[in-house]
Amino acid sequence: MSKENVPVAEIKEYLKRSGINPSYHRLRIFEYLLKHRTHPTVEMIYKDISKEIPTLSKTTIYNTLNLFLNKKIVLGLTIEENELRYDSDTRPHAHFKCIACGQVYDVDLKSPLFERQMIEGHEITECHIYFKGICRKCLKKRKLQK
Amino acid sequence: MSKENVPVAEIKEYLKRSGINPSYHRLRIFEYLLKHRTHPTVEMIYKDISKEIPTLSKTTIYNTLNLFLNKKIVLGLTIEENELRYDSDTRPHAHFKCIACGQVYDVDLKSPLFERQMIEGHEITECHIYFKGICRKCLKKRKLQK
């Protein structure tokens, strides 16, 4: 799923279709991923959602995200060691991480690499393309400072 | 550096040129990375080298590898969460991880992505391409079992 404003009923249906019982917490966490396209970490999700649901525990977020990963409705991004990030957009696309501000951007890249079935005799099931550098925003800031 | 059998004197020179004082441990660790092109984790390096140097500590391996990363003579691969792997070949190339046996292979891929300077307004300094799937060896094994 990739759009930003999806009605709750539709999310519910989507979870059910994916074999996931749409409990309140699961719904809220998936909704959060749809709304916040910043590839959040567990920490970020916890910080934000627990403002509205103070009883929510990190364990539940871990449980839920692992469930989502198993059912393949989110992607796990390991663009940087020691922080797993999550993306509700499971279509092939690339990622860009800014080494200045840390933000991870989606990059809509059409590459034949995503279509490849084999490489050097290995059978490919997943392809991840990660870029690092300075993002648009940080570049602008630096220019202004000069 | 990318070849497998490099004389120690040459490694020493390479470290010096990179601004690294070539202590015995550093030499041995870099030599290990050159010889073992399996993108080892700290654990693997420790296990193997400490057989010959029983006094070697993991802290030293972490210190040394972080030094190598800073001086950019090794690449850190975060193809899978919870395990940072190291590669002494800093030329642009892709990586393939077998989801059956866990081995990480180098893939000699010529892609224009490695040459890109900008994408969607972001300035690119690094490009990582990761594949996952079943490797050549594991595919063969599966065929034999049938």
Place this chain on the structure above:
DNA sequence: GTATCTGCAAAACATTTGCAATTCT
């Protein structure tokens, strides 16, 4: 003898696990 290098032990994190409490139907 002063810098650097090394390594222990503790700390800092992220993530997982066991199990008990809670909720849903």
Place this chain on the structure above:
DNA sequence: AGAATTGCAAATGTTTTGCAGATAC
């Protein structure tokens, strides 16, 4: 009630840090 869900607290595993001792020049 019975099954699924949640959440605390403890365990696990990786990496970092503080600092003291060893080594090198």
